[in-house]
Amino acid sequence: MAKTDLKFGKKLKKYGAIDFNACYNCGTCTAVCDLANKDVSFPRNMVRASVLGTSEDVKSSLKPWLCYYCGECTTFCPQEAKPGELMMSLRRYLTSRYDWTGLSGVFYRNTVAYIIGFLLIIAGVLGLYFSNIFDQEEMMHYGHYFEMFAIAGVFAFILLPNIIRMWKYTVWDTVKFFNIKVYFGSLKELLVHMFTQKRTLSCGTERENKVWWIQHLVLVIGYMSLLVITVFLDWFSTDYMVVNLAGYLVSFFIFAITFLFIIKRVKKKDEKTTFSHPSDWFFVIWLFFMGFSAFLVRIFVDLDILENNFWMYLFHIIILVQWALIIVPFGKWTHFLYRSFAMYFDDIVTKANK
Ligand code: SF4
Ligand code: SF4
Numbered sequence: 001m002a003k004t005d006l007k008f009g010k011k012l013k014k015y016g017a018i019d020f021n022a023c024y025n026c027g028t029c030t031a032v033c034d035l036a037n038k039d040v041s042f043p044r045n046m047v048r049a050s051v052l053g054t055s056e057d058v059k060s061s062l063k064p065w066l067c068y069y070c071g072e073c074t075t076f077c078p079q080e081a082k083p084g085e086l087m088m089s090l091r092r093y094l095t096s097r098y099d100w101t102g103l104s105g106v107f108y109r110n111t112v113a114y115i116i117g118f119l120l121i122i123a124g125v126l127g128l129y130f131s132n133i134f135d136q137e138e139m140m141h142y143g144h145y146f147e148m149f150a151i152a153g154v155f156a157f158i159l160l161p162n163i164i165r166m167w168k169y170t171v172w173d174t175v176k177f178f179n180i181k182v183y184f185g186s187l188k189e190l191l192v193h194m195f196t197q198k199r200t201l202s203c204g205t206e207r208e209n210k211v212w213w214i215q216h217l218v219l220v221i222g223y224m225s226l227l228v229i230t231v232f233l234d235w236f237s238t239d240y241m242v243v244n245l246a247g248y249l250v251s252f253f254i255f256a257i258t259f260l261f262i263i264k265r266v267k268k269k270d271e272k273t274t275f276s277h278p279s280d281w282f283f284v285i286w287l288f289f290m291g292f293s294a295f296l297v298r299i300f301v302d303l304d305i306l307e308n309n310f311w312m313y314l315f316h317i318i319i320l321v322q323w324a325l326i327i328v329p330f331g332k333w334t335h336f337l338y339r340s341f342a343m344y345f346d347d348i349v350t351k352a353n354k
Contacts, residue, residue, distance in 0.1 A: 008053035014109040015096070016277040017089035023047045023081040029073035034203050035066060039350070042066065043073055043083040050086060059097050062170050062349070064090035065342030068197075070204025071271020085275050092279065095334050097169070098162040104330040111278045117326045125318050136310050140236060143317045147231045150324040158329040163341055171345050177352035186347040194340035195220065205270075212272075215257050220336075222253040223287070230294065236301055247298055254291030258284050283332035289319045 005011075009021060023044075030036050030044040042063040049057045058064070067087040074084035096105030106113045129139060171177065192198065197220070200213045225246070229235045235247040261284045268274045293316035300306035306313060327333050 003056060004053040005055040006053055008055045009050060011055075012050055012086070012089050012093060015089040015092040016108075016275065017050065017086050018275070019080060019082050020047050020050055020086045021081070022079040023051060023077075023083070024079055026078060028076050028078060029083040032072045032076045033067075034070070034072065035068060035199065040066060040346070043087050046090060047081060047083050047086055050090070058090060059094065060169050060174050062342045062346045063087075064094055065339045066199075066346065068200045068203045069272055070200075071274075072204045074271045082275075084271055088275075088277075091335055091338075092277065094166075095338065098166045098338065099158070099330065099334075100161050100165060101158060101330075104334070107326065107330050108277075108279060114278065114282060114326065118322050121322050121325065122318055125314060125321060129314060136307060136313075139310075139317075140313060143313070143320070144231075144234060144236070146317075147320065147324070150321075151227070151231065154324065154329045159334070159337060162334075163337070166338060166341060167345060170342075171348055171352075175349055175352040177348065179352075182348060182351050186344055186351070189347040190340050190344035193343040194336070199343075215260065218253055219257045219287075222250045222257070222291075225250040226254060226291070226294065235294075236297060244298070244302075248295060251291045251295040251298075255288050255295065256291075258288035258291065262288060279332045282327060286319060286323050286327055290316075290323055293319055 009017075012020070025044065025048060027044050029047070030041055033043060036042050040063065046058065046061070046063055049055075049061075064087050067084070069084055069088055071084045074082050077083055092108045096102075096108055099105065107117070128134065134142060197213065197216055200216070201210065229243060229247045229250060233240075233243045233247075235243060238244060264270075264273045265276045265280065265284065293312070297306065297313050297316045300309055300312050323333075
């Protein structure tokens with residue numbers, strides 16, 4: 001029998017869960033969920049596990065990642081137990097279980113930790129600048145190298161070990177299965193879902209109205225392209241017209257789309273945007289500032305006014321360091337990664353059970 005954690009419900013509330021104890025197990029949420037089927041049924045069983053406190057069952061489950069938060073279940077729940085919001089909170093909780101550093105949990109449970117982290121980074125960057133160790137040119141040069149090392153370091157030391165832990169909890173501990181042919185063959189699930197998020201198209205109103213999916217797709221492509229253009233093609237220093245224009249274009253898409261996402265969260269017109277956890281706000285606002293500040297830095301370079309307005313670059317690099325050291329490894333950015341791996345692991349588990 002699964003062990004129960006009597007404080008599990010209380011813990012989940014710290015990750016943003018609300019009202020799920022009102023559930024009376026009617027099953028309406030599972031019946032209306034477009035992504036649930038007879039083989040993979042949710043969210044009712046996840047609500048049940050949360051109410052009963054079977055946290056180890058939740059830890060080994062991929063179901064919270066298979067939900068794309070359309071909000072249909074919340075709309076139809078007769079008890080207003082907000083199952084869609086619970087699934088989102090479970091994703092935050094799972095992120096903290098996968099993270100070997102424990103910092104994801106600290107940030108998710110405590111907004112003050114985010115603020116302290118952001119302030120430390122502001123102090124570090126400004127301290128470095130005003131200590132005159134580096135001149136402006138060197139600051140930009142090392143800022144560029146920081147991006148490369150941050151990407152490689154965060155992936156190698158934090159995200160990769162966390163993905164391995166996720167695999168252990170959800171695949172190894174559940175089906176004890178390792179077959180290189182199957183693992184290799186299922187890789188397409190990982191790549192397809194990572195870049196297209198196509199499952200969203202079967203979910204809720206997205207089936208008819210593909211606006212959110214298209215915006216999301218453009219954002220993912222824009223974000224990846226901006227990484228390549230700034231990190232590998234050195235956008236702020238390049239003389240190549242094509243690279244320069246591409247940088248303007250993708251950074252524009254990023255800040256324009258994230259601006260729309262921020263407005264939607266402010267207006268709260270659908271279930272998806274009604275409940276925003278601080279980590280949701282940080283993600284979307286920082287992504288907006290990433291695109292916007294990168295756009296402005298390059299305009300300042302082209303107008304030859306950056307040297308006298310270096311605060312613009314400092315603002316950009318502060319946002320970038322906060323993004324790279326807090327939001328990417330410990331915040332909502334990881335959902336993009338874990339969800340894609342969940343699709344991959346789910347495919348492996350399904351094949352293992354055949
Ligand atoms: S969450 Fe709501 S819809 Fe789902 S089983 Fe509970 S009461 Fe029913
Ligand atoms: S939010 Fe949508 S996808 Fe997620 S469980 Fe509810 S109905 Fe299913």
